[in-house]
Amino acid sequence: MNTITTFCTECERQVKATIEEVRETIDVRGCAVTDDFEYAVCPYCESRIPEPVLVDRNFAKMYGAYREAAGIPQPDEIVALRRRYGFSQRVFAAVLGIGVASVQRYEGGALPSESHAELLRRARDRRFLLERLRGGALRLSAQERERALRTVEQQATSRVDYAVVRLDLLDCLPREVAPETGMRALDADRLREAVVYLAAHVGNLFATKLNKVLFYLDFSAYRDEGVGFTGLRYARADYGPVPDQYDLVMAALVDGKALSYREQGDGRVVVAHRGADLSAFSPQEVARLDAVASFANGFSSCAELSAYAHEEEAWRETPSGALIDYGLARSLHASSLSC
Numbered sequence: 001m002n003t004i005t006t007f008c009t010e011c012e013r014q015v016k017a018t019i020e021e022v023r024e025t026i027d028v029r030g031c032a033v034t035d036d037f038e039y040a041v042c043p044y045c046e047s048r049i050p051e052p053v054l055v056d057r058n059f060a061k062m063y064g065a066y067r068e069a070a071g072i073p074q075p076d077e078i079v080a081l082r083r084r085y086g087f088s089q090r091v092f093a094a095v096l097g098i099g100v101a102s103v104q105r106y107e108g109g110a111l112p113s114e115s116h117a118e119l120l121r122r123a124r125d126r127r128f129l130l131e132r133l134r135g136g137a138l139r140l141s142a143q144e145r146e147r148a149l150r151t152v153e154q155q156a157t158s159r160v161d162y163a164v165v166r167l168d169l170l171d172c173l174p175r176e177v178a179p180e181t182g183m184r185a186l187d188a189d190r191l192r193e194a195v196v197y198l199a200a201h202v203g204n205l206f207a208t209k210l211n212k213v214l215f216y217l218d219f220s221a222y223r224d225e226g227v228g229f230t231g232l233r234y235a236r237a238d239y240g241p242v243p244d245q246y247d248l249v250m251a252a253l254v255d256g257k258a259l260s261y262r263e264q265g266d267g268r269v270v271v272a273h274r275g276a277d278l279s280a281f282s283p284q285e286v287a288r289l290d291a292v293a294s295f296a297n298g299f300s301s302c303a304e305l306s307a308y309a310h311e312e313e314a315w316r317e318t319p320s321g322a323l324i325d326y327g328l329a330r331s332l333h334a335s336s337l338s339c
């Protein structure tokens, strides 16, 4: 049993108090937080002793759970946010328009007031910081403001935040063999390696282009073999066929490791950081990847490929937002994709 040597004010003596863990639900600003909280209990009078170490730990748990529920940055996230731009606590405080003592307290674990919590939430967005810097941050000198502005602007063009999404754990993607998956079970590794290969072989693989490339990969495979390539489902978006749950699929695929984004013009190009592992593919499948890559490279722009895809019956015959029937692959225009 864990004990702690502390002072019992009831017994007026030093005691070896027992640390008891109690599962409790505590209200923090209207949010019910349930956790195991620790209390020091005097072995003589059995009263709870407000031992600072344990009190701090309990508050850290309560506040941590509350911040999580309320979407408020945790203390280490605040520090990371600030350091990302090389801001001192003073500069960061001036950008947000709050006191430097507040920044110090929040980084140290104190719970922000409602209005400060909102500022910290918004500070995650670089556009908000740019807005604050351009609109004033009056406590900074002109020189400090210029420097801060430059740093945030640079970060805005050179840095992409990658979400942590596991493709193999996405519940919204079906894994079974079904007509809408092109009669193939989705395999996360296979999909990733296909995209790594395509990223290395298709020029300017903007995210919007990748949608269409994957569509042609899967639908041409289904047309020729009766089985799709990746197991993705496709839906009709207004700008073309897209993998169903496209945002999540992309967040899981482009994770900053094997694949990352490079800012280019108004968009983001998917780039590969290693060669694809082709061991999961047959020679015919590699030939299909090559054929799809050269098909895509035959268009001079994303818009041209997009216009081409809009002529496909698979897209035209499907209502907006609905899943595209793989059966429509039989009328695919891209006959050059036959392998």
Ligand SMILES: [Zn+2]
Residues within 6 Å of the ligand: 008, 009, 010, 011, 012, 015, 042, 043, 044, 045, 046, 047
């Ligand atoms: Zn006591």
